[in-house]
Amino acid sequence: MNTLTTINELGFAPALQQDVLEDTTSDHALLEATRTGDQDAFAELVSRYRNQITSYIYRMTNDYDGAVDLAQETFVRVYRAADRYQRTYAFSTYIYRIATNLAISELRKRKRRKLVSLTGFFQQNDGAEAQELNPPDARPLQDSELVDTERRNAVQRAISTLPEKYRAPLILRDVDGRSYDEIARILETSEGTVKSRISRARGFLREKMRAYL
Amino acid sequence: MSKNNCEVIRQELDELMLYERSSAAVAEHLRECAACREFNEKQTRLRQIVGSLGTVSAPPDFDFRLRARLANDANGAAFHFWPLARRGLAFAAVLLVFVVGAILVRNVFNRPAQNSEVADQHNTPAPPRPVPTVESPQQPNPAPPLLASSPERRPQPVRNERPARIKRPLVAEDFSSQRAEVITAREPAVEFEVLPLDSSLQSFKVSLDDGRGNARTISVPTISFGSQRMLQTGNQYASKRDW
Numbered sequence: 001m002n003t004l005t006t007i008n009e010l011g012f013a014p015a016l017q018q019d020v021l022e023d024t025t026s027d028h029a030l031l032e033a034t035r036t037g038d039q040d041a042f043a044e045l046v047s048r049y050r051n052q053i054t055s056y057i058y059r060m061t062n063d064y065d066g067a068v069d070l071a072q073e074t075f076v077r078v079y080r081a082a083d084r085y086q087r088t089y090a091f092s093t094y095i096y097r098i099a100t101n102l103a104i105s106e107l108r109k110r111k112r113r114k115l116v117s118l119t120g121f122f123q124q125n126d127g128a129e130a131q132e133l134n135p136p137d138a139r140p141l142q143d144s145e146l147v148d149t150e151r152r153n154a155v156q157r158a159i160s161t162l163p164e165k166y167r168a169p170l171i172l173r174d175v176d177g178r179s180y181d182e183i184a185r186i187l188e189t190s191e192g193t194v195k196s197r198i199s200r201a202r203g204f205l206r207e208k209m210r211a212y213l
Numbered sequence: 214m215s216k217n218n219c220e221v222i223r224q225e226l227d228e229l230m231l232y233e234r235s236s237a238a239v240a241e242h243l244r245e246c247a248a249c250r251e252f253n254e255k256q257t258r259l260r261q262i263v264g265s266l267g268t269v270s271a272p273p274d275f276d277f278r279l280r281a282r283l284a285n286d287a288n289g290a291a292f293h294f295w296p297l298a299r300r301g302l303a304f305a306a307v308l309l310v311f312v313v314g315a316i317l318v319r320n321v322f323n324r325p326a327q328n329s330e331v332a333d334q335h336n337t338p339a340p341p342r343p344v345p346t347v348e349s350p351q352q353p354n355p356a357p358p359l360l361a362s363s364p365e366r367r368p369q370p371v372r373n374e375r376p377a378r379i380k381r382p383l384v385a386e387d388f389s390s391q392r393a394e395v396i397t398a399r400e401p402a403v404e405f406e407v408l409p410l411d412s413s414l415q416s417f418k419v420s421l422d423d424g425r426g427n428a429r430t431i432s433v434p435t436i437s438f439g440s441q442r443m444l445q446t447g448n449q450y451a452s453k454r455d456w
Contacts, residue, residue: 051268174263
């Protein structure tokens, strides 16, 4: 007598197969597969996160080419450290933490490189970076698309003037829409600190964007 | 409306997600407080603008460039040791500089230390040694050398520059605390050399080794007994050949 029964015979095959399918397509599973040398699994991970990471770093650095380079560096580090990856947090938290660290390093490098700045006269005492030497145009614009574009540019410039410790949580919250808990894990700080920094960052932005509000 | 209440309400508004419904208490407060209502409107407007930034797409060749980068990394994996090697080389260079510096400093500080050591040895009274007598003529007691030196070492010319580092131990003896040899009457007359009078015409020379391999010669001028002077002052009328 054959005692072996197939999954289909047990009657819950579709649900189990669905679970298995979801498990194999989760971020953790893809990284596990990458660890074993599955290039397709890594390509899937890249396709899931490349836009998010590029966009996040771009908002942090306000430099598209640099953001693409740093996003690639983020994936290179994920690939190299696949063997050491631990499932303590979500993969998105892990990759955003790498991207944040790279972006902050880049901002600090730029700060060191900036020996003489034309906008240095407009620096504030609160540690914020230089304000843009491009005040908002007060003339009325007819085209609403132009207005939106101008407003987006202005807010991007305003964000790029925020201190880095306020910039990252504000982008993660208001641009990416992440929860306080996840932001706290990405930035390796407490939830209270994250809330406080976001509140202060919005205060800075309100002042800078007064003409648009 | 109390200020504290407004702060609590604003904090709660701040923590809400965009378009998330506020609690009934907050909604009630916003209906009554114009300042908080204005704050909420501006805050919502700001968050809408910030949220409108949206996502920037990665370039189409992102995957291709990433693959190329990973392939380069894989090919260059053998050279990944270079950052470590560079650190090691830097550390070795720093260590080398430190060692060379330490040797130079040690050399500089060792010279005065050796001189002071010699000076100390001169100042320290030597223990009394048994006084040798000259009773046994078969065993002449040669005077010990002032500075011990190897006899086979060639004397070097005295130079104005600093002497080379001494490789042998410098030994000095202090004779000031030692008693001089006692010459007793029992000594045979043979021990004393009778020098002829004309021997004073020769200069008396003593050659010493200064312990650094340099020979120092001290020349004592010819001894004069002053006979000429006595003749001139004592008896001017006597003939010069008479005493």
